[in-house]
Amino acid sequence: MSFQRTRMSTDRTLMSVMRTSISLISFGFTIGQFFERLRTSKILPQESHAPRNFGVALVALGIFMLVLGIIYHLHYMRTLRHERLAMTREGLIHGETPYPVSMTLLVAVVMLLLGVLAIISMTTHIDPFD
Template sequence: MTTEGENGDTTLLGGDMSSELSANRTAMSFERTALSAHRTLLSMMQASLSLIGFGFTIFQFFTSLSNEYLKGEFPQHTARLFGLAMVSMGLILLSLGIYDHYKAMTLLRERKRHLVDLGLVHNYLPIRIASSMAISILMLLLGLLALADILFSL
């Protein structure tokens, strides 16, 4: 980054070109790390959505199959237990993903703030809350509703 001095000349904020380039590389590495954390959260969301959706579908399929065609010959508790296990695993995975993402972003913010305070990074652009975090929290709530439906449907 450059600024204009009193007599119109441009000076580097970091002092010389190599320290300025180093500061810019450091700032960009924070952005890459944040994007990597977001991709990890999205992967956790994808896996947990598969588990939740598969567990709920298996439960609904075998429950309706048992009610309509098998007339109670198929033990419904088997489908319920399998559905509960799959949805629970999905919710646990999603909860861990949300927690890990939150901790990683908090640590990244602290490190970036420390480097700004030391003057090693010039511009402090706060790391934003990703929309993937909001969507994952909504997905967690929907997963809890699916779990409640499996638990309390008689």
């Protein structure tokens, strides 16, 4: 049971990283889009790129944080699987149940792809969702 608790704890850690990085990505995208609309409606000067750059920086920080969280999760789960396999070989535990891929990891990868699409949209002005 301790392996299952440890695995769930690792999933919760990845979910907290996802929550923070999604907040950064969505806040940065919103700031970028809001000020871009102000620029196109001639409320802000056309040469003002600071708000867009700030939004892009927040999205990039969110993406970077999510990538680090995914890498940490993969490394820790690989270590946990090896430790479980070693304990099974030594007869200390019964390793009959499979160790499936984490659904949290799959959602994190999808959120990473959405973050990459957001930063592409902000920097190249190409809307992938049109």
